Amino acid sequence: MKLNLNHINKSYGELEIFNDFSISFIPGSINCILGPSGCGKTTLLNILNRSILPDSGDCDDFSKLRTSYVFQEPRLLPWKTVKENIEFVLKGTMEKLELQQRLDEYITLVQLDKFSDYYPSALSGGMKQRVSLARAFSFNYDIVLMDEPFKALDYKLKNKLIEQFLALWEKDKRTVIFVTHDVDEVLQIGQHLFIFSNPPVQLTEQFLIPESQKEKDQLRNLLLAKI
Amino acid sequence: MKNFITKNRLISFLAILFLFIIWKLVSLYAGSEQLIPSPEKTILAVFDVVSRENFWPALITTIGRGLIGFSISLVLAILIGIPAGIYTTIRLLINPVLITFRSTPIISLILLAIILLGNEMVPVFIAILTMFPIMCTNIIDGIRKVDPDLIEMGTTFQISKERIIREIYLPSISPFLTSGISNALGFGWRAIIIGEVIAQPEFGVGTQMQNAQIFLQVSELIAWTLIAILVSSVFEALVRLVEKKLVRWK
Amino acid sequence: MKSPFLIILFFILAAACSSPEKEKSVALTATLKGPSAMAMIQMIENKPALGADFKTTFEIKNEPNQVKTMIMQGTPDFAVVPTTMAALLYNKGQEYILVAIPVWGTLYLFGSDSTIHSWDDLKGKRVSLMAKGNTPDVLFRFLAKANGIDPEKDILLDYSFPGHIELANAIASEISPLGVISEPMVSLVQQKNHHIHALLDLNIEWEKQFGDSIPFAQTALLVKKKFLKLHPDLVELYLSKLQESVNWVNTYPDSAAGLIKKYDILPDSSLAMISIPRCNIKFAFAYEEKEGIQEYLKVFYNFNPLIIGEKLPDEEFYYKKPAH
Numbered sequence: 001m002k003l004n005l006n007h008i009n010k011s012y013g014e015l016e017i018f019n020d021f022s023i024s025f026i027p028g029s030i031n032c033i034l035g036p037s038g039c040g041k042t043t044l045l046n047i048l049n050r051s052i053l054p055d056s057g058d059c060d061d062f063s064k065l066r067t068s069y070v071f072q073e074p075r076l077l078p079w080k081t082v083k084e085n086i087e088f089v090l091k092g093t094m095e096k097l098e099l100q101q102r103l104d105e106y107i108t109l110v111q112l113d114k115f116s117d118y119y120p121s122a123l124s125g126g127m128k129q130r131v132s133l134a135r136a137f138s139f140n141y142d143i144v145l146m147d148e149p150f151k152a153l154d155y156k157l158k159n160k161l162i163e164q165f166l167a168l169w170e171k172d173k174r175t176v177i178f179v180t181h182d183v184d185e186v187l188q189i190g191q192h193l194f195i196f197s198n199p200p201v202q203l204t205e206q207f208l209i210p211e212s213q214k215e216k217d218q219l220r221n222l223l224l225a226k227i
Numbered sequence: 228m229k230n231f232i233t234k235n236r237l238i239s240f241l242a243i244l245f246l247f248i249i250w251k252l253v254s255l256y257a258g259s260e261q262l263i264p265s266p267e268k269t270i271l272a273v274f275d276v277v278s279r280e281n282f283w284p285a286l287i288t289t290i291g292r293g294l295i296g297f298s299i300s301l302v303l304a305i306l307i308g309i310p311a312g313i314y315t316t317i318r319l320l321i322n323p324v325l326i327t328f329r330s331t332p333i334i335s336l337i338l339l340a341i342i343l344l345g346n347e348m349v350p351v352f353i354a355i356l357t358m359f360p361i362m363c364t365n366i367i368d369g370i371r372k373v374d375p376d377l378i379e380m381g382t383t384f385q386i387s388k389e390r391i392i393r394e395i396y397l398p399s400i401s402p403f404l405t406s407g408i409s410n411a412l413g414f415g416w417r418a419i420i421i422g423e424v425i426a427q428p429e430f431g432v433g434t435q436m437q438n439a440q441i442f443l444q445v446s447e448l449i450a451w452t453l454i455a456i457l458v459s460s461v462f463e464a465l466v467r468l469v470e471k472k473l474v475r476w477k
Numbered sequence: 478m479k480s481p482f483l484i485i486l487f488f489i490l491a492a493a494c495s496s497p498e499k500e501k502s503v504a505l506t507a508t509l510k511g512p513s514a515m516a517m518i519q520m521i522e523n524k525p526a527l528g529a530d531f532k533t534t535f536e537i538k539n540e541p542n543q544v545k546t547m548i549m550q551g552t553p554d555f556a557v558v559p560t561t562m563a564a565l566l567y568n569k570g571q572e573y574i575l576v577a578i579p580v581w582g583t584l585y586l587f588g589s590d591s592t593i594h595s596w597d598d599l600k601g602k603r604v605s606l607m608a609k610g611n612t613p614d615v616l617f618r619f620l621a622k623a624n625g626i627d628p629e630k631d632i633l634l635d636y637s638f639p640g641h642i643e644l645a646n647a648i649a650s651e652i653s654p655l656g657v658i659s660e661p662m663v664s665l666v667q668q669k670n671h672h673i674h675a676l677l678d679l680n681i682e683w684e685k686q687f688g689d690s691i692p693f694a695q696t697a698l699l700v701k702k703k704f705l706k707l708h709p710d711l712v713e714l715y716l717s718k719l720q721e722s723v724n725w726v727n728t729y730p731d732s733a734a735g736l737i738k739k740y741d742i743l744p745d746s747s748l749a750m751i752s753i754p755r756c757n758i759k760f761a762f763a764y765e766e767k768e769g770i771q772e773y774l775k776v777f778y779n780f781n782p783l784i785i786g787e788k789l790p791d792e793e794f795y796y797k798k799p800a801h
Contacts, residue, residue: 049383068384075380079398079476088394089384119476139384341637342652427609427636441610442783443569 001027001061001142003175008057010043017043018054019200025192030169030176032186032209034223035196041179044201045069045145048177068141070149074128076120082107083116086135093140106138109171110164126157130164137168143175150185162188183223187216195226264446272446273453281435288430289350290458292419293412296354300411303355304362309396311363312370321363328360333418337425349426350419350433357418358411365407369400402477405470412466416459504704504711506535507544507553510742511641511659512756513696515749516579518736519722527711537740540640541611548573554704555715559612560770561777561785563697567794568786573699576796577716578766579723581757582680582693584613587663588648588655593676596624603633605656607644610784612695613657619780620682648673659695661743661752668748680757691772695757700796713799716762723760726753763796770795 003025010018017040025031035041046052047059049067076085083103090099107113110130120128129149136144150158166189169176180186186193186209193207205226210216250266257263264272276282311318328336336356340349373396381391423433432455439447504527508514514521514537521535536553538544544558548571556573558566563575592598599621606614614636618628628634635653638644645662647653649669657679658666667673683693698719705712726733734749743749763770777784 051379051383066385069380071376071380073376075376077377077395077398080394089386091390092387121477346635346637438609438783441608443565443786444783 001065001175003027003062003143004058004060005047005062006058006060008047008059009055010040010047010052011055016200018057021057021201021203023194023203025175025177027175028173029191030178030189031192031194032190033177033179033194033196034183034186035179035181035201036198037181040199040201041196042147044196045147045177045179048143049145065142066140068136068139068144070132070136070144070146072148072151074120074125074132076128076131078120081117081119082112082123082131085120085131086138089135089139102138106134106168109137109168110134126153126161129153129161133161133165133168137171141174143177146176146178148180148182150180150182158185165189183220186223187220195223262445264449269446269449269453272450276435276447276450276454281430284430285432285435286454286458288428289419289423289432292351292354292431293416293462296351296415296419297358297408297412299351300355300358300362300415301408303359304366304407308363308366309370312367318367325360325364328356329364333357333421334425337422340422341426346426347428350422350428350431353422354415354419358415361411361414362404362407365403365410366400369403370396372403373399401473402470405466405473409463409466409470412462413459416455416462420455502530502532504531504533504554504715505552506533506555506557507547508535508537508557509541509544509696510537510539511661512580512583512758513557513698514740514742515661515733515737515753515756516726516758516760517719517722518733518740518742519725520718521740522736525718527708527714531708531711533715537742539642542608548699551701554701556699556701557696558699560694560697560773561612561615563699564774564785564790564794566699566786567790568788572702574702574705574794574796575697575763575770576700576705576712577698577719577763578694578696578761578770579698579719579758580696581759582683582695583659583755583757584616584657584679584695585660585663585675586617586655586657586677586679587666587673587675588653589651589670589672589674590654590676591672591674593655596621596626596677599626599655600631601633602655603635603653605635605638605644605647605653607636607641607658608639609636610781613659615777615780615784616679616683617657619776620679620686623686624682660755660757661749664748664752664755665743687776690769691776692766692769694761694766694770694773705796709799712796720760723758726758730754762798764798767795 005021005023008018008021010016033041033044043052047054048062049069050063077088080088086103086106087099090102094102104113107116110133112127112130112134115123115127120131123131132149136146150161153161162185178185178190190209193205193209194203195205195207196202197204207219210219247266254263254265307317307321311321333353337349337353340352344352377395377399378391381395386394420431420433420436423431424437425433427434427437432451436448436451439445439451506517506520508517508521517535520533521537524533524535526532536547538547541558541562544553544556545562545566547553548556548558548566551572555576557579560575560578563573566573567575586593586604590602593602604617606617608614614634618634621628621632626632638647638653638656641658641662644653644656644658645666648656648658649666651670651672655676663673663675667675680693683691700712700715730750730753731746733753734743734746737743737749737753738746743752771789774785774789778789782788
């Protein structure tokens with residue numbers, strides 16, 4: 001899988017977001033994009049999942065890949081239960097039996113098995129986001145794109161969800177491209193870090209996120225100084 | 228029995244009882260059964276009206292007209308409302324039509340219809356002219372208010388357009404639709420009866436009301452009115468039941 | 478804060494103003510635009526005083542329903558309505574009794590369809606009658622039945638044009654091919670459209686059924702019971718003035734025609750002159766024709782009792798000859 005973007009240009013009218021922009025994501029790992037708000041991160045994700053097209057440039061394998069998505073808001077269908085919401089994206093992509101199994105598996109993974117017949121209106125914000133995570137990860141995807149999914153959550157809840165996310169990812173260890181402006185999130189989950197500037201977006205730095213806590217703290221200080 | 232007599236039901240019952248008492252007092256004050264018949268006389272008139280041989284044909288015909296008018300209006304509202312909700316051009320084209328029919332006094336529509344269509348067709352025609360704009364407007368609103376984030380979620384996960392319409396648009400619209408249906412039934416029912424009063428088709432609740440009026444049968448007139456109110460309430464209750472089932476998730 | 482008070486005040490005032498009993502020295506007559514107004518045209522012009530205390534005023538209404546409404550509010554002292562309506566109102570408790578019949582049969586089947594020569598020719602045809610239950614409608618259906626036609630099945634009965642003016646226009650413009658209406662509307666429409674003819678004289682058709690035995694006592698003059706009780710002599714005086722007017726109109730149609738035009742009953746006097754003799758204007762006291770009128774009402778009662786209020790009116794309905 002070649003996850004490169006080569007010489008991408010994208011403008012909205014006068015505003016130039018990407019000018020001759022290139023980036024190489026690492027397959028099978030959690031790629032984090034860190035950058036200030038409004039710097040075109042969402043635009044990038046939209047280019048990656050083909051919902052918008054760049055003005056020019058080459059998107060490599062991205063055009064052939066199946067992307068799954070975790071949004072900032074849970075975006076659950078209010079008239080479907082937890083189970084039905086996940087089933088919604090799986091229907092038609094796999095056999096009935098496999099679907100059932102997949103469903104049960106991922107609902108259990110996010111610890112919502114007791115709530116599988118609840119409607120979203122009966123769930124808390126954190127629970128809804130867990131459903132969203134389960135939905136994205138249960139999908140037959142090659143890449144998962146995540147657009148600041150933990151943004152609105154409080155510290156404790158966020159940690160819980162990150163735990164769930166990592167558990168989900170551990171299962172298949174497929175490619176994740178994770179966008180955020182929160183340094184701590186990056187250090188908790190990321191393996192590769194890409195830093196974006198303001199538009200026209202440049203890839204200013206690229207890091208491999210270290211394993212040890214000590215090195216992480218060093219990196220943390222470094223990043224906080226930069227942003 | 229205890230479950231049946233809830234506090235709310237008790238209050239409603241007392242309210243109706245109170246109305247009857249006021250009615251009785253007013254009729255006593257008026258002094259004449261011709262002007263304001265007493266509640267007892269009217270209740271008797273209701274039984275009398277129901278037992279007549281022309282009662283069921285008249286009632287069923289009027290209800291039938293209501294259902295036919297409603298079905299046609301609903302189909303039209305969906306066929307026109309959904310594209311109008313999605314495509315701005317269509318919406319701009321249909322809006323003046325909807326506004327015109329919503330604002331035209333029913334009586335004007337009826338008088339015109341009598342000249343163009345003849346007595347028997349007028350009530351159904353009027354029903355459609357009152358019910359269609361209401362339901363169509365509601366459907367258009369429903370579609371426009373569909374959460375774009377949910378649509379985006381659907382397209383991101385590559386859900387087929389047909390499923391997006393069926394599983395995102397339609398459920399999103401359904402509260403608007405049921406509210407529209409509820410309104411339309413209320414207005415439409417009244418419009419049909421007025422249409423019948425004026426156009427005087429052979430069978431109909433409105434026709435019977437007009438006859439009672441011509442022959443100065445005040446109790447009968449009130450009796451038919453009560454019957455009409457009862458039928459309208461029954462349909463309203465039915466719609467509310469359906470509505471509750473559809474929006475369980477709220 | 479003040480508004481609820483004002484609303485209450487408004488209702489009190491409204492209630493006070495609608496109280497029925499008012500002292501007045503005006504005797505109001507509500508009459509109908511047509512033969513009845515033509516019959517009393519001299520009174521309408523002169524507005525004769527009734528004794529020292531009363532003057533007369535006249536309101537000319539287009540439709541009997543308007544007079545019916547006034548009667549139900551108790552406003553007029555004298556009123557003109559179709560005789561069947563008079564009986565209905567009386568039977569339903571309105572305190573107005575029959576004093577005289579000024580207009581007899583004036584109803585015609587008319588229209589542009591010149592193929593109509595007999596009742597059989599009406600099969601399958603559309604006939605416009607103004608409103609269900611009124612005299613033209615009932616008379617037409619009764620006569621149709623009497624001549625072997627089932628009006629509900631063989632004829633297309635149309636009630637789309639509920640008023641005199643609407644029906645006249647519909648026939649004149651040939652939107653409707655046939656209708657039943659009273660003189661002088663027939664002559665009026667004929668003047669507008671020369672293709673329109675009177676096809677059946679319903680008065681003659683009635684006589685064919687009943688000969689002289691039952692008169693077609695079409696239109697009734699009513700008096701408010703209260704007024705009669707308080708001023709019986711004035712009522713006598715009023716009736717003598719009406720008799721004078723009726724005689725005058727029949728004797729001097731040209732002068733009457735001028736007044737008829739003046740009060741907008743008809744648009745021109747030459748038309749009025751042609752129309753007067755066809756309007757069957759004759760005066761009869763209620764007590765003179767009591768049996769005949771009762772028989773007339775009976776015909777309608779037998780057709781559909783609801784028309785005159787489910788019973789024949791009693792003795793008290795008819796004005797009694799004054800004692801002296």
